[in-house]
Structures are given as structure tokens and as C-alpha cells.
Amino acid sequence: MTVSIELNVKKKYGEFELALQAVIGNGITGIFGPSASGKSTLLNCIAGFEDPDRGLITLNSKTVFSSRSRINLSPEKRRVGYVHQHSALFPHLTVRENLEFGYKLTEKYRRIGNLEDIVHLLQLEQIIERGVMNLSGGERQRVALGRSLAASPDLLLLDEPLASLDLPFRGFILEKLREVSRGWNLDMIYVSHSVSEMIALADSVIVIRNGMKVVEGNSSLLLNNSSVADYVDYGSFENILQGVVDGPVDENLSSITIGNVRLITPKLTSGKGKQATVSIKASDIIVSKYPPAAISARNILKANISSINRSENPTFIDCDIGGCILTAALTNQSVLDLGLRTSDEVYLIIKATSVTPMELY
Amino acid sequence: MFDLILLSLQVAVIATLINIPIAIYVGWLIGRKNIKGKLILETLISLPLALPPVVTGYFLLIMVGREAPIGQLSRFIFGADIVFTWVASAIAASVVSFPLMVRAIIVAMQGVDTTLERSARSLGAGPLRTFFKITMPLCYNGLVAGVLLGFVRAIGEFGATIVVAGNIPGRTQTIPLAIYSKVQLGKDSEALNLILISTLMAIMTLIVHHWLIIRGTKKGAG
Numbered sequence: 183m184t185v186s187i188e189l190n191v192k193k194k195y196g197e198f199e200l201a202l203q204a205v206i207g208n209g210i211t212g213i214f215g216p217s218a219s220g221k222s223t224l225l226n227c228i229a230g231f232e233d234p235d236r237g238l239i240t241l242n243s244k245t246v247f248s249s250r251s252r253i254n255l256s257p258e259k260r261r262v263g264y265v266h267q268h269s270a271l272f273p274h275l276t277v278r279e280n281l282e283f284g285y286k287l288t289e290k291y292r293r294i295g296n297l298e299d300i301v302h303l304l305q306l307e308q309i310i311e312r313g314v315m316n317l318s319g320g321e322r323q324r325v326a327l328g329r330s331l332a333a334s335p336d337l338l339l340l341d342e343p344l345a346s347l348d349l350p351f352r353g354f355i356l357e358k359l360r361e362v363s364r365g366w367n368l369d370m371i372y373v374s375h376s377v378s379e380m381i382a383l384a385d386s387v388i389v390i391r392n393g394m395k396v397v398e399g400n401s402s403l404l405l406n407n408s409s410v411a412d413y414v415d416y417g418s419f420e421n422i423l424q425g426v427v428d429g430p431v432d433e434n435l436s437s438i439t440i441g442n443v444r445l446i447t448p449k450l451t452s453g454k455g456k457q458a459t460v461s462i463k464a465s466d467i468i469v470s471k472y473p474p475a476a477i478s479a480r481n482i483l484k485a486n487i488s489s490i491n492r493s494e495n496p497t498f499i500d501c502d503i504g505g506c507i508l509t510a511a512l513t514n515q516s517v518l519d520l521g522l523r524t525s526d527e528v529y530l531i532i533k534a535t536s537v538t539p540m541e542l543y
Numbered sequence: 544m545f546d547l548i549l550l551s552l553q554v555a556v557i558a559t560l561i562n563i564p565i566a567i568y569v570g571w572l573i574g575r576k577n578i579k580g581k582l583i584l585e586t587l588i589s590l591p592l593a594l595p596p597v598v599t600g601y602f603l604l605i606m607v608g609r610e611a612p613i614g615q616l617s618r619f620i621f622g623a624d625i626v627f628t629w630v631a632s633a634i635a636a637s638v639v640s641f642p643l644m645v646r647a648i649i650v651a652m653q654g655v656d657t658t659l660e661r662s663a664r665s666l667g668a669g670p671l672r673t674f675f676k677i678t679m680p681l682c683y684n685g686l687v688a689g690v691l692l693g694f695v696r697a698i699g700e701f702g703a704t705i706v707v708a709g710n711i712p713g714r715t716q717t718i719p720l721a722i723y724s725k726v727q728l729g730k731d732s733e734a735l736n737l738i739l740i741s742t743l744m745a746i747m748t749l750i751v752h753h754w755l756i757i758r759g760t761k762k763g764a765g
Contacts, residue, residue, distance in 0.1 A: 231661050257664035264665040270658040274680045283676075284666030333666045 186369045187337065191227050191237040200224060200234075200393035210363050210370045212384030212401060214377075216413045220393040221373045225339045228371070229264050230257035241337055258287075263335035267342040269326035271314040277325050278310050284333025294334045294366050304328045304358060320351030327355065331362065338370045344379060353459030353540020356383055357424055377404045377414050378461070381509070382422035405498040405509065406491030416496060420461040421508050422540070429454040435480070435534055441505025446480040447537040459540040464511035466536035469499060470529045471520055481532040483508070487524050490517065501530055548740060551717040554629055555698035558636035559644075562693055566645040567679075567686070573645075574652025575678070592642035596702025603635055603707045631708035632715050636697035644693030651685020652678070683759045691752045695745060 187206040192199070200220040213221050226232040228239060230246065233254060239247040241262065246255040271280050285297055301307055304324045309317060314325065323343060330338060340359070344352045360383060362368055372384055380387055380401050388398040389410050396409050404410055405419070425440035427450050436450040438458055445460070452458045474482060485501035485508065496511040499522065508530060512522075522528070572578055573585055591599045607613045607625045617625045625631050655678050663673040679686070701719045708715040710724060718741055725734035 229661070229665055231664075256669070257661070258667050258669050260665075261667075262665060264662065266658055266662070268658075270656070270662045272659060272663070272677060274683075283663070283668070287667035287672075329662075329666065335665075 186242060187228070187371075188238065188240045189224075189228070191224065191234040191239065193223060193227065193232065193234045193237075195223075198393060200227075202390065202393070202395055204388055204395060204398065206369075206371065206388075207386065208367075208369050209385035210359070210372055210383055212380040212387035213371060213373045213390060214375075214380055214387050214404060214410070215390040215396075217375075219391045221390065222341060223393075224390070225264070225341055225371065225373060228260075228337075229262050229339055230255060230260050261334075261336040263330035263333060263338040265323075265326050265330050265338065265340045265343045267345050269319075269322040271317075271322055271325055271329070273313075273315055275314065276310075277306060277312055277314060277317070280314060280325055280329050281306075281310075281332050284329060288332075288334050292334050294368070295331065297332060300328045300331050303331075303361070320347050320354070323347055323351065323355060324358075327358065331366075331368075335368070338368055340370060340372045342374055343372075344374070344376070349461070349538065349540050352379075353422070353461070356422060356540075357457060357459050359383060360424070377416070378418070378420045378422055380404055381419075402489070402491065402500065405500075406489075416498075416511065417465065419464045419498070419509070419511060420538075421464060422459060422461050423506060423508070424457060424459050427452045427454055427456045427458050441503060443483055443503045443505070445483075445532075445537060446534045447539060448535060450539050450541060452541050461538045461540055462508065462532060462536055464498060464509050465496070466532065467508065467510035468531040469501075469510050469512060469516075469520070469522070470531060471522075471526070473529050474531060477531065478533075479531045480534040481530070481537070483530040483532070485528055485530050487522060487526045487528060490522065490524055492517075499528075501528060503530065544736070546713065547716065547718060547721055547737075550629060550715075551698055554632045554636050554717055555694055555700075557633045558640060558697040558700075559690060559694045561633070561637050562641050562644050563690060566641060566648050566689065566693070569645050570648030570652050570682075570689075571674070571678075574649040575655075588645055589642045591639050591703075592646075596639055596700070597706055599639055600635060600703030600706025603631075603638060603703060607631065607634065607707065626707060627709045627711060627715060629708070629715055632700075632704050632717060635703040635707050636700040639700050639703050640693040640696035643696050644689040647685050647689030647692055648682065651682035651689070654685070655681045684756055687752060687755045687759065691748055691755075695748050698744065699741075 186208045190203045192201050200223050202224060213224065215221050223232060227234050234247060236249045245253050246260045247253060281297060301310060304327060306324060306328060309321055314322065344355055363370055374380060384401040386399060387401045387404060389396040397403060397407055404414060423440045425438040428437040428439055428444065430436050430449065431446060434449055436447050438445050438447055438450065438460060447460055450458055483503045485503045487499055488502045488507060489500045491498040495514050497514050497517045499510045499512060501508050501510060510530060569588060573581060604626065605611060609624055609626065614625055617623065659677055660673050663677045668676065699719055705720060710716050710720045718737055722734050722737045
């Protein structure tokens with residue numbers, strides 16, 4: 183792991199104290215925790231909007247804050263992008279002017295992408311000359327992301343960026359974040375309450391609570407670590423998967439290839455060959471030890487159990503369907519009754535209507 | 544008559560121009576910053592609004608009078624007195640109109656979402672650029688309202704002016720003072736002409752205000 187960010191931050195607010203020490207690697211790091219756990223304070227300290235009482239923050243071995251050496255770089259010198267939940271677009275500027283704001287302030291040699299690439303990536307062509315006041319929530323968030331990217335940051339902070347968005351936009355933004363993280367090699371810190379988003383996006387997570395780190399590791403720990411169990415909404419956990427559209431199967435159904443598997447879905451509007459994102463609730467997946475015969479569900483996927491994550495209830499079964507992992511939620515009793523173990527071969531039964539498209543258009 | 548209008552405009556415009564940068568700075572200090580003694584500063588700048596203008600005029604007279612430090616400084620530098628000149632009129636108009644301008648600006652500054660300023664900083668803009676490119680444009684309506692409110696107050700100033708600048712025709716007599724004199728002397732028709740001019744100027748200022756607001760709000764909603 184190449185070290186991207188080193189943090190050792192202490193900040194007190196009345197009774198509350200943020201005291202966090204962490205080494206954050208490359209890729210997308212999720213910060214997960216209940217509200218008022220110090221997530222936003224942490225982001226503000228990294229971005230330079232709040233000063234820690236004591237500590238050290240280095241970004242790619244550049245010290246941006248050090249109480250000992252009296253270093254405190256101003257926000258504009260840190261090259262840290264920040265995408266807020268409510269987009270925070272400049273209301274007096276058009277979409278283009280919003281995008282250009284940081285772009286023009288970035289020296290040419292630092293720019294990772296030109297403006298046209300960003301507009302194209304986030305599909306902003308149609309709205310580029312519009313004022314930002316009449317945009318929908320999803321459009322606003324796409325512009326906010328584009329505006330941050332246009333300033334070519336070294337690190338991107340995302341504070342619940344999908345919290346107020348509808349499903350299709352969530353899918354689109356998740357897809358683009360993944361694309362940018364890999365394609366542009368841009369490190370991100372992603373704050374969210376949503377386990378689904380964390381599993382879909384984050385390479386690793388840090389769980390914080392009352393200003394302290396509780397646990398850190400691979401994002402799947404959110405499904406099996408007892409220390410997070412009491413504030414995770416397991417019932418709503420969904421698999422967010424990205425695939426390539428094969429095209430329509432009949433009038434009402436389409437198919438999409440995810441990993442090596444073809445999945446029947448409700449009708450997708452994206453054309454053949456296009457990327458699309460779908461979500462499947464973990465509780466909508468039925469696990470069978472034997473191949474089911476004469477069953478109405480359209481998707482029967484052969485899989486191997488890669489891990490069993492026991493929380494209090496349900497138990498999450500990670501199933502390798504060939505190239506990607508699909509997580510099913512079963513009651514603890516079902517797992518016992520079926521005698522499921524890691525590396526068992528199972529069949530996952532998913533109705534086409536349980537696959538929710540998260541397409542933008 | 545023409546000289547009278549010109550002098551009135553000169554006094555009001557100069558008073559307003561002096562006030563704008565100070566009002567923006569003070570508006571920013573009070574509306575945007577957590578400074579100590581905010582309450583004292585707020586009370587102090589609003590005082591001319593609460594005091595009878597004649598009292599404000601008296602205070603000014605104490606400060607800029609011939610024997611006062613500022614008056615002596617003026618004589619030392621410029622070789623001339625401030626009191627009973629158009630400069631004194633401008634100072635009086637400036638002090639009396641300042642609270643109106645600054646209060647509108649404070650409210651506007653307080654209305655600016657800090658997240659927007661923070662976003663600008665994250666995008667690479669320093670504090671000054673953020674102030675001029677984000678904070679100021681977002682205060683535009685309040686700024687325009689404050690400046691024009693200050694201007695109309697300055698052009699109508701009477702009480703403080705008559706104390707510190709007197710009512711000298713051709714030197715310190717502005718439209719309101721002239722109206723007062725004409726009415727006192729029973730020259731009602733001449734007073735009426737001036738009243739008409741005053742009203743026209745007020746209407747024009749309000750039209751300019753509306754035009755500036757409309758022009759300013761067009762962009763973001765396009």
C-alpha cells in the first residue's frame with residue numbers, strides 16, 4: 183500500500199473530541215460512522231477549513247498541517263477537492279462558469295483533464311450553458327463533481343454526495359467516481375452512512391464513532407463486524423453492480439453482463455454495449471444448495487461462497503459469481519439449516535424484478 | 544438652480560463613494576467574522592441612525608471645528624477649515640447615511656452560505672478572490688440596496704448638515720436646505736420647483752435600483 187494520507191488529529195469542541203490517527207492508502211477510502219461522530223470535522227481539518235488543536239496531516243508526503251512545526255497551509259494551497267451533499271454550486275454563475283472557476287486557477291501543467299473531457303465524462307453537454315438554479319439534484323451533483331475535478335485536485339473529499347439523490351443518479355455518480363479513481367489515479371475519501379455505497383465503492387473503510395477510530399479494513403467488515411452492527415441498517419443493504427448492457431430480451435426485460443455472468447433485468451434504456459449500474463437488495467437473493475428446477479425466477483446463478491459474515495442477524499453470504507461478488511442476506515437459522523460453509527457451491531435465485539436499474543437515461 | 548442641484552449631487556455622491564468601501568469592510572467584519580466587541584461596533588455604527596441628526600451634527604462640529612484636532616489638522620495640511628464648507632456637508636451626509644448602507648450590507652453578508660466560500664477556497668481561490676468573485680456577487684442585491692439607500696439619505700440630509708456646514712447659498716446650501724429657506728421666506732413657488740426636482744431625483748434613484756437588481760438576478764436563473 184502506498185501511503186497517501188497520514189493523519190494524527192486532535193480537536194475538541196466542548197464535550198466532543200475528535201482524536202484520530204490513521205494512515206490512508208491510495209484509492210477510495212470510506213469514512214463510516216453515525217451522525218455526529220466527527221466525520222465532517224475530519225474532512226474540514228483535511229481541507230483546511232478547521233484547524234486541529236494538535237496534530238499532523240500530510241497529503242502525499244506534503245505536510246499541510248503540523249502543530250509542532252507550525253505549518254498550516256490555507257485551503258487553496260492544499261489541492262484538496264470537496265464535494266458537499268448539497269453540491270454548493272455558485273448560484274450566480276452558469277454551469278460552465280462553475281466548472282471553469284477552479285480550472286482557470288489551476289496551472290496548465292497540473293491539469294489532469296481538460297474541460298471538454300470532464301463535460302463529456304459527466305454528460306453535462308446539454309446543460310453547460312444553463313444557470314445552476316434550475317438544475318435537478320442529480321444534475322447539480324454532477325456539476326459539483328465536475329467542478330472539483332476541473333481543479334485537478336490531489337485528493338477528493340466527498341461528504342455524503344449521494345444522500346439526497348434518486349437511484350439513477352446514485353448509480354451514475356458511483357460509476358463515475360470509480361472510473362475517475364482508477365482512470366485518473368485520484369485518491370478519494372468518501373463519507374457516507376450507506377453500507378451499500380461503501381461496499382460498492384470503497385477500497386477500504388475506517389469506522390469512526392464519538393471522534394475515535396473503531397475499526398478499519400476492507401469494506402466488507404461493515405457486514406461482519408459487531409462493533410458497527412448497532413447503527414448499520416442491514417435490511418436496506420443492496421449490491422450495486424456495474425455491467426455492460428447486452429440489449430433487450432423481450433418487451434419487458436433486458437440483459438446485462440456483470441463479470442462473466444449474464445443477468446436478466448427489467449427493461450434497460452441504455453443501448454447495447456453501454457455501461458449501466460444495477461442494484462440488488464441482499465435480502466432479495468435466495469440461496470439454494472441444489473440447482474432449482476421449474477422455477478419462475480429468471481436468474482439462477484451458480485456461485486461459490488467466498489465468505490460468510492455473521493452479524494447478529496442477518497448473516498451476509500458473499501458469493502463469487504465469476505468475476506464479481508454478490509452478497510446475499512440470510513437469516514442465521516437458514517444458514518444453519520442449510521449448513522453453508524465457505525467455498526460451498528450454491529445457486530443464487532434472483533427475480534428479474536429484484537434487479538433495479540440505476541441508469542441515467 | 545443648476546448649481547444647487549450640482550452641489551447636492553456632489554455632496555451626496557462623494558459621501559456615498561467614501562462610505563462604500565468602509566461599509567463593505569465593516570459589513571464583512573460584522574456579518575462574516577467572529578470579532579471581539581462586535582456589539583460595541585454595531586451599536587457605534589448604528590448610533591447616527593438613532594440620534595437626532597442635529598445631535599450628530601453637534602458631535603461632528605466638536606470633532607471637525609476650528610479648535611478641534613481634525614479641524615486643526617485640516618488647516619495645517621490644506622490651510623483651510625472644514626466647518627461651513629461643502630466638505631463638512633459631505634462628512635455630515637456620509638456619517639448620517641452610513642448606518643443605512645452598512646446595515647443592508649451586513650444582512651446581505653450574513654445571508655451568504657459559507658459552504659460556497661469554502662468551495663471557492665478548495666478550488667484554489669485565495670481569500671481576496673473568494674471575496675470578490677463569490678461573496679460580493681452574492682451580496683449584490685443587498686449591496687445595491689444599501690448603496691442607494693445611503694445615497695438617498697445623503698441627498699436628503701438636513702439636520703447634521705445645517706449644524707456643521709450651515710446654510711450658505713452657493714457654498715453649502717443643498718436642495719433640502721434651500722427648500723427650508725424658501726419656505727421660511729414665503730417663496731412657495733420656488734420651493735415647489737425644488738420639491739419637484741427632489742421628487743424626480745428620488746424616483747430616478749428607485750428606477751436605477753430596480754434596474755440594477757433585475758440586471759443582477761438575470762444570470763444564475765438563465
